């Protein structure tokens with residue numbers, strides 16, 4: 001015999017039925033904004049899939065590349081280093097939010113980060129980590145001679161320059177299945193003013209960016225804002241549900257941020273590409 005919910009659950013069944021009826025009326029008359037409906041699905045998807053994030057672990061770098069897209073951030077936050085205490089807070093809140101991430105450590109130069117080995121161990125043991133890699137300029141590769149450190153990494157992404165070929169070759173020989181090479185010989189020149197006809201952006205960088213207790217909608221916005229002086233909201237503070245609203249932020253940052261970004265294909269078509277020559281070891285910390 002079919003069960004009558006209104007008899008069995010009485011008052012609460014009426015409350016839910018009225019809420020559903022209101023939602024349905026709202027949808028019918030266009031009073032519920034589509035982004036709220038989309039959020040229900042996005043949240044569900046985030047719990048099932050992993051997202052790619054860059055975690056900015058240190059502002060220290062062994063190179064000084066003139067056109068580094070992170071240059072403004074490195075200059076403004078000289079000496080910044082992600083603490084293990086903050087990393088643990090980030091992991092805890094990600095797990096409470098039900099998020100799972102493919103994680104890439106960046107900087108600066110992550111191999112110069114004092115907490116590297118402990119951080120990799122902690123991240124690997126967490127439920128929020130679906131994959132772990134780092135991006136290095138391979139000028140100082142000693143931390144990668146440690147078997148335990150390397151065992152935590154799925155991928156070692158390496159920028160190849162004229163002066164680091166010996167180290168790059170050594171890494172390829174030692175870890176052929178883990179090393180991925182990216183050519184760093186030429187750089188697009190970062191524009192100083194917004195490039196016209198560059199939005200909506202054709203963005204080549206899909207990942208999110210974690211830095212200093214905040215999750216940013218994209219990996220370059222913090223650095224571009226330090227250079228352009230933009231004060232718009234680019235990130236959410238670290239708190240349960242911190243991914244909520246990042247799509248909206250990415251949409252709203254187009255004119256103030258994406259129009260300056262060399263990861264925007266429409267910007268690349270309009271700026272110069274130059275040899276990366278100002279990059280020998282003078283240190284930046």
Ligand code: SF4
Nearest residue numbers: 203218258261263264
């Ligand atoms: S600033 Fe815009 S174009 Fe550049 S990485 Fe971020 S979202 Fe992509």
